[in-house]
Amino acid sequence: MPDKQLLHIVFGGELKDLGGTEFRDLSKVEFVGAYPNYEEARKAWKARAQATVDNALMRYFVVHAHRLLDPETDER
Secondary structure, eight states, rough: OOOOOEEEEHHHEEETTTTOOSOOOOOGGGGEEESHHHHHHHHHHHHHHHHHTTTTTTTEEEHHHHHHTTTOOOOO
């Protein structure tokens, strides 16, 4: 039986400033993808973050969407 799907979403873009989480332009926020578990999402996050390392304002995030859909789910 396959592992239970725990939806994770990876997205990111350029922030207004280094200390915040507000995007400079929401129309340019990039949806990297949706992944069935944290491990796959982390791989995608890491690849995209490394590809944009030259821009200090670029940030990518992993959202544990399964927790928004069903707060009872937990990976631990």
